[in-house]
Amino acid sequence: MVSVSDLLPVEAIRLDVVAEDWRAAIGAAGELLVATGSGTDAYTEEMIRTVEDSGPYIVLAPGLAFAHARPSPAVLRTGMAWVRLARAVEFGHETNDPVGLVVALAAEDATAHTDAMASLARLLADPETAQALRVAPTPGAVRAILAGEAGAVAPAAAGPAVHKILTVCGNGLGTSLFLKNTLEQVLDRWGWSRYVTVEATDTISAKGKASEAVAILTSREIAKTLGDVGVPVRVVDDFTSTAEADRVLRDTYDV
Secondary structure: OOOOHHHOOOHHHEEEEOOHHHHHHHHHHHHHHOOOOEOOOHHHHHHHHHHHHHOOOOOOOEEEEOOOOOOOOOOOOEEEEEEEEEEEEEOOOOOOEEEEEEEEHHHHHHOOOOHHHHHHHHHOOHHHHHHHHHHOOOOOHHHHHHHOOOOOOOOOOOOOOEEEEEEOOOOOOHHHHHHHHHHHHHHHHHHHOOOEEEEEEEEHHHHHHHHHHOEEEHHHHHHHHHHOOOOOEEHHHOOOOOHHHHHHHHHHHOO
């Protein structure tokens, strides 16, 4: 299993970075991907273009942006970067601005990093860990918190699933995995894991798979892109909030 620590060397962590706007914030994270051999300048441009084309759906929780783009020749190897800003910047998100933390991912494919993303989502959803990361004094301290807290992700309960829920982002690589993990935590708590599966996917695939699902959960921006796909499309503002996931699931299943 690939962990957050495997993908995030201390050299890819910068704190108190000054950025004039969201493009500069993503650019700072892209510079770290380049410096640590994960991406090229072209990949940084692809991350910025993702927001320009699809809107600020990468701002998946209050104060947190998860910058990424599709796998491409601009990715040299799978890796991450962590940029904590000296002053939060606006990405244009309706509810989660301003952003003070930009985590960037360069992925060679759609699978190698999924365990790490699930672990990171759990860490950021924990209030004490999130606060510790906000005040960590050095890059080494950030990495130590991530390495010390990240554990194996428990598998879903065995048994045939009856329903499928899709979580959707523009590329199917990052933000949808955060939401998938959060939903699975709620389903585990409900005891519904053997009856409901959650699949993370991208906007193009989601339109083809919509008929298989009871609902699609995604950001406000992606919901507009999807339009009418024949099943309910529910908007989630904070992809790391189990409370919001619980509320949306209750609304979906009328419980």
